[in-house]
Amino acid sequence: MAFTDPSLDFDVIIVGAGISGINSAYRLQTELPNYKYTILESRGAIGGTWDLFRFPGIRSDSDLHTFAFPWRPWTERQTIAQGALIRNYLRESAEAFGIDERIQFHHKLIEADWSSEQQAWTLNVEGGEKQKTIRSKFVILGTGYYDYNQPLQANIPGLENFQGKIIHPQFWPEDLDYTGKKMVVIGSGATAVTLIPILAEKAAKVTMLQRSPSYIISVPSVDPSSTFLRKFLPLSWAQFLTRWKLLVVPFLFFQFCRTCPGTARTLLRNRTEKSLAKTSIPLDPNFNPSYGPWEQRLCVCPDHDFYKSLRRNADVVTDTIQTVTQTGIRTQKGLDLEADIIVTATGLKLQFGGGARFSVDGKPIVFNEKFLWRGIMMQDLPNVAFVIGYDNASWTLGSDTTALIVCRLLKHMESKKLDSATPKVKDASKINPRPLMSLSSTYIEKAKGDMPMAGDVAPWKPRSNYLSDSWTAMWGNVTTDMSFVKAVKRV
Helix, strand or coil, rough: CCCCCCCEEEEEEECCHHHHHHHHHHHHHHHHHCCCCCEEECCCCCCCHHCCCCCCCCCCCCHHHCCCCCCCCCCCCCCCEHHHHHHHHHHHHHHHHHHHEEEEEEEEEEEEEEEECCEEEEEEEEEEEEEEEEEEEEECCCCCCCCCCCCCCCCCCCHHHEEEEEECCCCCCCCCCCCCCCCEEEEECEEEEEEEEHHHHCCEEEEEEEEECCEEECCCCHHHHHHHHHHCCCHHHHHHHHHHHHHHHHHHHHHHHHCHHHHHHHHHHHHHHCCCCCCCCCCCCCCCCCCCCCCCCEEEEECHHHHCCCCCCEEEEECCCCEECCEEECCCCCCECCCCCCEECCCCCCCHHHEEEEEEECCCCCCHEEECCCCCCCCCCEEEEEECCCCCCCCCHHHCCCCCCHHHHHHHCCCCCCEEEECCCHHHHHHHCCCCCCCCCCCHHHHHCCCHECCCCCCCCCCCHHHHHHHHHHHCCCCCCEEEEEECCCC
């Protein structure tokens, strides 16, 4: 086989043992069983995000029927599931197909250099206390999209004055006892919405302090249509139909929100007003976002848990911070929020490619100067695929379409006896740059200068939706704007 090279350590190296890495490994070993591959994981466990984040109540904000792998359907009844269930699912999925045996834990990719002469990658890897090099023909980066080591830094005036504990959810202490404590959670995104109802079970008082509100929509933790279908159909049929329902209905709702934002806002506002019944918290300004529905990701709360906590000992304050004091937070409107613990749920810091440095023949590749081919491969960077999920649907859906198109590309290269594939922009003047991600969330806006670009013409357009991307993954052209190098005879 032309693509495989016995002089290399591996045909393919996958970086990351989270959702994207495990899925890529399954697709690779299924579609190309002759390929030798390994997974490099910087941490000591399978799971990626779901192993890192351990804050109270950590759960999915996407339904698990579409979040789960299509090759191993979700069998639990919960549609919105807790982090422990998801970690177990990922670990069991890897074990069931022998993927766990291919993982090298505590191996962090630091930098990678492509040799045009050798047509191969040399990866510099930290393995424990040692550094080593590994050579491979192709690299798949399933590293997610944010920095595991550093959260998004928010400018919180006077934070150094606080005499209590300051916690970021990304690094939640396992031994933190917040029973009977007064807590202020700064932020209004998915993490804050997840934390509030759980913290309220033990804390004396929990206040969500938000600069601007988000859309918070309640969904059932167990999908009623799935429950109904399981009663009358074989489990596999019920799973199939539930998955497709949860693919199509949210897609249509997203399109509705973006096409008719005024009507969508009214519907969500009416729904929120009903959820706030029996609370003393007014709809305005606390639940009246300044942006249209799905311009930022909607926050999900299962079974109204967020709104139920507002009927007990949770509160919402919409204001900006004047300063943090020794005992709490003073807002611009003059409110003094007492706190024993401040939780800074201010967002994630985006990081492309897991923070690894890439070069071609020793020349560094600057990510924000490059376009992404089909949202997967970077302009002028040979034989590297970046796995990026969707910002408006389950991450796994984008991960799987990426893995499928990469496997098709590898098959094409093998059949044509090609060594490398490099996306090339033929005429940059004919491409207008677009953001890689479609939403306007703060963490996305702050990272735009560090991310690669999408374009306004195919195949440089950003990923749009799972349905169209699935068609591309299965039947789309893998040679458009791609430069190939013919394999040479190896001795």
